[in-house]
Amino acid sequence: MEILNITGAVITVLMGCLGLFFPQRAAAFTGLTAVTIPGRSEFRSTFGGLFLFAGSIPLLTMLPATFLVVGLSWAGAATGRIVSIFEDDANVAKNWVAVLFEATIATLLLIGGPFALLLQTIVRH
Numbered sequence: 144m145e146i147l148n149i150t151g152a153v154i155t156v157l158m159g160c161l162g163l164f165f166p167q168r169a170a171a172f173t174g175l176t177a178v179t180i181p182g183r184s185e186f187r188s189t190f191g192g193l194f195l196f197a198g199s200i201p202l203l204t205m206l207p208a209t210f211l212v213v214g215l216s217w218a219g220a221a222t223g224r225i226v227s228i229f230e231d232d233a234n235v236a237k238n239w240v241a242v243l244f245e246a247t248i249a250t251l252l253l254i255g256g257p258f259a260l261l262l263q264t265i266v267r268h
Contacts, residue, residue: 144255148210151251152201155213159195162186174237207256214252215261221245 162169166186170177173190177183197216201209224242227233253261 147251152198155198163191207260211257217249
């Protein structure tokens, strides 16, 4: 199972590298535009640095808790997108593909030890 967690973290790092080093490509990937300098900065910071660090820490520590946090973050992104699909009348194929992508990365990061840790924490409290 650990290889799946690592795969999810590596994909997160790669997404971060895309945003940090290639903000225009990240913009095209997301369907957004970064036409101003602050727009490119946003891609470099949020889609770049944030994703790069979020994916790197689990790989550096190999702690289930770090995979758990990043996996739940991806699950939160998928959930937010689903809410948008219904609340913002955004029921388009690109959004459903993005939900599938985000949910897949979440699953990769959460499967095995991280999910067991989540269950232990919930049961304990």
